[in-house]
Every structure is written in structure tokens, then in C-alpha cells.
Amino acid sequence: MTVNQWYSVRSNRKVAEETYALRFSAPELAETIKPGQFLNVRVTKEHDPLLRRPYSISNIYGDECEIVYAVEGRGTNILSRMDETSEIGVIGPLGNPFGMEKDYGTAVIMAGGIGVAPFPILTTALKEMGKNTVTLVGARNGTRLFTDGLADPIVATDDGSAGYHGNVLDCFKAQVDLSSLDNPRIFACGPTPMLHAIQQYALETGIQCELSLETEMACGMGICQGCPIESKSAPRKYSLVCTDGPCFEADDIVFHQHTHA
Amino acid sequence: MNTAFHSKSLHLKNRVLVASGTFGYGNEVARFTDLSKIGGIVTKSVSWKPRIGNAPMRIAETPSGMLNSIGLANVGIEEFTAEKLPYLRNVDSQIIVNIAASTIDEYIQILERLEDEEGIAAYEINVSCPNVKEGGLNFGTRCEMTGEITRELRKRTDRFLIIKLTPNVTHIADFAKTCQDEGADSVSLINTLVGMAVNIKTRRPVLSTITGGFSGPAIKPVALAKVYEAAKAVKIPIIGIGGIMSWKDAIEFLLVGASAIQVGTANFLDPDAAAKIAEGMAAYCEEEGIEDIQELVGALKVHETQSAPGFVPVKA
Numbered sequence: 001m002t003v004n005q006w007y008s009v010r011s012n013r014k015v016a017e018e019t020y021a022l023r024f025s026a027p028e029l030a031e032t033i034k035p036g037q038f039l040n041v042r043v044t045k046e047h048d049p050l051l052r053r054p055y056s057i058s059n060i061y062g063d064e065c066e067i068v069y070a071v072e073g074r075g076t077n078i079l080s081r082m083d084e085t086s087e088i089g090v091i092g093p094l095g096n097p098f099g100m101e102k103d104y105g106t107a108v109i110m111a112g113g114i115g116v117a118p119f120p121i122l123t124t125a126l127k128e129m130g131k132n133t134v135t136l137v138g139a140r141n142g143t144r145l146f147t148d149g150l151a152d153p154i155v156a157t158d159d160g161s162a163g164y165h166g167n168v169l170d171c172f173k174a175q176v177d178l179s180s181l182d183n184p185r186i187f188a189c190g191p192t193p194m195l196h197a198i199q200q201y202a203l204e205t206g207i208q209c210e211l212s213l214e215t216e217m218a219c220g221m222g223i224c225q226g227c228p229i230e231s232k233s234a235p236r237k238y239s240l241v242c243t244d245g246p247c248f249e250a251d252d253i254v255f256h257q258h259t260h261a
Numbered sequence: 262m263n264t265a266f267h268s269k270s271l272h273l274k275n276r277v278l279v280a281s282g283t284f285g286y287g288n289e290v291a292r293f294t295d296l297s298k299i300g301g302i303v304t305k306s307v308s309w310k311p312r313i314g315n316a317p318m319r320i321a322e323t324p325s326g327m328l329n330s331i332g333l334a335n336v337g338i339e340e341f342t343a344e345k346l347p348y349l350r351n352v353d354s355q356i357i358v359n360i361a362a363s364t365i366d367e368y369i370q371i372l373e374r375l376e377d378e379e380g381i382a383a384y385e386i387n388v389s390c391p392n393v394k395e396g397g398l399n400f401g402t403r404c405e406m407t408g409e410i411t412r413e414l415r416k417r418t419d420r421f422l423i424i425k426l427t428p429n430v431t432h433i434a435d436f437a438k439t440c441q442d443e444g445a446d447s448v449s450l451i452n453t454l455v456g457m458a459v460n461i462k463t464r465r466p467v468l469s470t471i472t473g474g475f476s477g478p479a480i481k482p483v484a485l486a487k488v489y490e491a492a493k494a495v496k497i498p499i500i501g502i503g504g505i506m507s508w509k510d511a512i513e514f515l516l517v518g519a520s521a522i523q524v525g526t527a528n529f530l531d532p533d534a535a536a537k538i539a540e541g542m543a544a545y546c547e548e549e550g551i552e553d554i555q556e557l558v559g560a561l562k563v564h565e566t567q568s569a570p571g572f573v574p575v576k577a
């Protein structure tokens with residue numbers, strides 16, 4: 001069921017440096033939302049900050065939905081100060097789920113930074129489907145790592161303070177024997193430069209690959225046209241990340257160096 | 262208690278419309294709101310050919326507002342009539358088609374194409390478009406060009422004709438008056454203001470087009486003043502637009518002289534905003550014992566010693 005309403009925050013705990021997991025009780029959402037979909041969240045009833053912020057559904061605990069966020073700017077600063085007396089405005093589920101039903105053997109999850117957010121719920125769903133998974137999680141450093149809900153994560157950090165010293169893709173190349181994986185499919189989420197590199201790797205190796213993208217969004221519902229991404233399947237150059245995505249087949253997306261923020 | 266709007270051929274069940282470019286083609290948000298509670302749906306500007314729109318970034322948030330540089334991305338007239346209009350015709354609300362063009366001939370061409378289509382209650386003409394024949398100068402910033410578009414379109418349609426004015430001019434009253442003189446049935450205002458955002462880390466403009474259209478609650482005071490100014494100059498009904506988030510904002514616009522209002526950016530926060538605003542306005546009228554909401558239009562109380570600085574009376 002689609003919701004557009006305010007929910008009381010049930011819990012909001014710090015799970016890593018500058019990283020929080022926030023839960024609210026929404027049975028109607030918990031029942032229907034699928035891995036890869038997102039919620040568009042209002043962090044105040046006032047008009048500043050004005051716009052909603054999109055967050056991936058991270059996990060479901062019974063009736064409760066969880067989002068995981070990194071403290072970046074105004075919206076997430078407000079979120080990080082919330083407790084059981086606070087409310088968030090939620091619209092969702094929005095966007096399309098990951099292509100879990102596609103034809104593949106092993107699911108390879110690649111998460112960079114807060115891009116880890118959508119993967120706990122995906123891990124649960126893949127487990128239910130009986131899929132094998134290989135999971136790689138990258139972070140700036142060990143204190144920012146969040147791996148709850150993931151299956152046997154292989155860890156990489158930019159500064160080498162935990163796990164492999166380097167990025168997620170290099171870690172995968174160094175530590176996973178590609179030929180041992182049965183018809184793999186990559187599910188990736190993280191900063192755009194990382195997704196760009198993973199896309200190039202997937203195209204070179206011919207591995208199936210799906211990217212969960214981020215762009216600015218004003219509405220999240222397909223009414224503002226504010227979230228274009230250049231894509232090969234789009235009849236007019238751009239697809240909308242909110243309604244055509246946020247999950248896209250890697251070979252469909254055209255990245256440009258200058259659009260990397 | 263009556264909240265309906267009637268003027269010539271346009272009949273709206275209430276005074277609330279959704280603004281062009283902020284509600285898609287209606288179908289996108291039908292699961293979030295009851296479209297039949299909205300007086301009118303103004304569709305995304307349609308051009309003759311499809312437009313892909315501007316490169317990202319198209320959106321920037323600003324204090325209590327936002328900037329957009331969508332670039333009039335739209336499906337074009339053929340797909341609009343074939344795929345969007347049939348859905349809209351079945352919606353229990355009035356459909357107002359917003360037209361954008363880069364030459365006067367293109368405005369005419371689009372309007373003539375739409376004349377054959379049923380289920381259109383009115384046209385709203387977006388004159389905040391670059392005129393390719395004038396080196397990209399915005400049509401709506403020149404009174405003569407705004408007047409010429411109005412005149413040419415008026416000749417070609419009996420449908421209700423609304424000209425949507427840009428606030429990026431010195432005396433908007435002159436533009437409203439010109440539209441009235443050339444036969445427009447109504448003017449709507451304001452379109453977005455020109456705005457800009459800068460990223461000091463990268464020293465780059467946030468938007469790909471450097472400047473963009475400024476909208477949201479932050480622009481409401483500007484919009485109110487422009488509507489007030491235009492209302493002093495014309496008799497045709499004015500549709501007020503700009504930063505309307507609640508029924509209270511809507512009532513303010515009626516008081517300064519708007520006969521109806523459009524809800525824009527608020528739809529992004531709550532796709533049910535327009536329906537809620539219509540309900541709120543009706544409840545307010547009930548409470549205040551107002552029998553016809555028309556009583557509020559232009560009912561601002563101004564003492565005879567008060568005058569707005571810089572308002573130049575429009576020549577009759």
C-alpha cells in the first residue's frame with residue numbers, strides 16, 4: 001500500500017561514526033515495500049529545509065521499517081537529533097525494486113559508504129530465494145563501517161584501518177575468484193564514481209550488473225522532472241531516477257565525468 | 262456555501278488548481294490524492310516537438326524554496342494528445358493545457374492542433390520562454406511580444422485563454438493590462454523568479470544552466486505583491502501563484518485580488534496539498550459565515566491614506 005503520512009520515530013540509534021539507523025512503525029509499508037525501493041522523507045513540518053529526502057528502505061523488523069543514513073547536511077542533521085517524541089513524514093514505497101528475479105546464480109553485493117543502506121533487506125530476500133551471496137562493503141575508515149544484516153561481508157577501507165586497504169571493486173578483484181562464481185549478478189550502491197567504475201568493470205567482464213543510483217530529487221514521484229540520468233533505453237535521452245529507477249541495469253546508464261559531484 | 266469559480270466558459274468546482282510542471286499529467290500522483298477534489302489541473306508545458314530538457318543538476322534547494330532548471334522537458338504535442346489527454350479527459354476536474362513555444366508560430370501551431378481535441382477547459386500560455394527570433398529574449402519580458410501572442414491566439418480560439426505572466430519585469434500591471442486589451446480571459450501569475458545557487462567548495466553554480474526558476478514559500482511575498490499590482494490594473498480574473506502551501510496562503514491571494522490560485526512546489530512535499538487546500542478554504546468560509554467565496558476576492562482592507570510605493574497607475 002502507498003502511504004503519505006507522519007509516523008512517530010520508534011528508535012534512532014547511532015550505528016557507526018556519523019551513521020544512524022532510524023525505525024518507525026508502519027505495518028502497511030513493511031508488508032509491501034521491496035528491496036531497492038525508497039521512501040521520500042520529510043524531516044520537519046516547517047518549510048525549511050523544504051524538500052523531502054529520499055532514503056532506501058534498509059530493513060524490516062515485523063511492523064517496523066528502518067532507514068540507515070549518514071549525517072551529511074541539514075536534513076540528516078535534523079534526523080540525527082530525533083528521538084521517540086519526533087515524527088517523520090513518509091511517502092512510499094517509491095521507485096522500482098532490485099531485479100532479484102533475473103536469471104543469475106550468485107548475487108554479488110557491492111556497497112560503498114552509506115550505499116550499504118538498501119542491502120540488509122536485499123540480503124534477507126535473497127536468502128529466502130535460496131541465492132548464494134558474496135557481499136563487499138567499503139567505507140572511508142573502520143569507524144564508519146556498518147555491516148548489520150549482511151551475510152559474511154568482506155570489508156574494505158580507504159585508509160586500511162579495517163579489512164582490505166582500498167576500494168570495494170579492487171577488493172573484489174583481489175579477494176574473490178570470479179571464475180568460482182556461478183553466473184554472477186552485481187548489485188551495487190554507493191558514490192557515483194564507484195558506480196561508474198563498477199559499470200566499466202561489468203561491461204569489460206560481461207557480468208550482469210545493476211546499479212542503485214542517487215540524484216537530486218524534488219518530488220520522488222515523477223512530477224518534477226528534476227532527477228534525470230542519461231540512459232540508453234530512454235526515448236528522449238534521460239530516464240528519471242525516481243520512477244524509472246533508482247535501480248538500473250548498468251549497461252543502460254551513461255555516466256559523465258563532470259556530473260560526479 | 263459556494264466555492265465555485267465561473268467566468269465565461271470556465272467553470273471550476275473550487276478555486277484551487279495545480280500549477281504547470283508541478284503535477285505531471287495527473288496520472289503520476291493519482292494514487293496519492295483524489296483528483297476530483299481539485300478545481301483544475303494545469304498540465305506540464307507542452308511544446309510542438311518533445312523536449313529532452315536540461316542536463317543535470319536540475320534542482321537546488323534554497324532556504325524555504327527551490328530552484329529548477331528542468332528546461333521544459335515534455336513529451337511533445339503528439340504524445341500529449343495521444344497518451345496524456347485521454348487519461349485526463351476521464352478525470353473529474355477541469356483540464357487546462359499549458360503551452361510553451363520558441364516562436365509565435367509555434368504557439369499558434371500547438372493551439373490549433375489542440376482545438377480539435379475534446380476535454381480541454383482552457384489554455385494557459387507560458388510566455389516565460391526564450392524567443393529564438395529575438396536571440397533568446399524571454400517573450401514574457403516584453404509587453405509587445407506578450408501582447409502579440411495574446412492577440413494571435415485570441416483570434417484562433419473561443420476557449421478560455423489564460424496568459425501566465427513572468428514576475429521578472431518592472432511593472433507587471435502593464436503586462437496584465439496588455440493581455441486584457443488583446444482579449445485574454447484571465448492572467449495567471451507568477452511564474453518562477455530568476456534565481457541562482459553557488460557551491461563555494463567547487464566554485465561552480467549548482468544548476469547546470471547557472472540560473473534557474475525560483476519557487477516555493479520563499480517567493481510568496483513577491484507573488485502577493487505582483488498579484489496585488491496586477492489586480493489594480495485589470496478587470497479580468499487573476500489566478501494567483503507562488504509559494505502557496507496552505508489554505509491560509511490561498512486566502513491571502515484571494516484578498517489581494519486573485520479569483521483562483523494554483524499550487525505548485527507544495528505538490529512535491531505533499532501530492533495531496535491542493536485537495537487539502539481546497540478543503541481548508543471551504544472550512545474557513547463555513548466558519549466565517551462567508552456564503553460565496555467570491556466575497557473574499559480583492560477584499561483587502563486598505564485605508565485611503567495607504568498606498569504601495571512605486572506602483573505606477575496603468576494608462577487606461
Ligand SMILES: Cc1cc2nc3c(=O)[nH]c(=O)nc-3n(C[C@H](O)[C@H](O)[C@H](O)COP(=O)(O)OP(=O)(O)OC[C@H]3O[C@@H](n4cnc5c(N)ncnc54)[C@H](O)[C@@H]3O)c2cc1C
Pocket residue numbers: 038049051052053054055056057067068069070071072073074075076077114117118213214215216217246322
Ligand atoms: C533513491 C535514493 C536513495 C537514497 N538512500 C539513502 C540512504 O539510504 N541513506 C542515506 O544516508 N542517503 C540516501 N540518499 C541520499 C539522501 O537522500 C540525502 O541526499 C542525504 O541524506 C543528504 O541529505 P541532507 O539533507 O543531510 O543534505 P543537504 O546537503 O542538506 O541536502 C540538500 C539537498 O541536496 C540533496 N542531496 C544532498 N546530497 C545528495 C546525494 N548524495 N544524492 C542526492 N541528493 C543529495 C538533498 O536531497 C537535498 O535536497 C538517497 C538518495 C536517493 C536519490
Ligand SMILES: Cc1cc2nc3c(=O)[nH]c(=O)nc-3n(C[C@H](O)[C@H](O)[C@H](O)COP(=O)(O)O)c2cc1C
Pocket residue numbers: 224225226280281282283305306329331333359387425451452453474475476477478480502503504505523524525526527
Ligand atoms: C519543477 C518545476 C517545473 C515547472 N514547470 C513549469 C512549466 O512547465 N510551465 C510553466 O508555465 N510553469 C512551470 N513551473 C512554474 C510553476 O507552475 C509556478 O508558476 C511556480 O513554481 C510558482 O509557484 P510555486 O511557488 O507554488 O511553485 C514549474 C515550477 C517548478 C518548481
Ligand code: FES
Pocket residue numbers: 216217218219220221222223224225226227240241242243
Ligand atoms: S524527483 Fe521529481 S521527477 Fe524524479
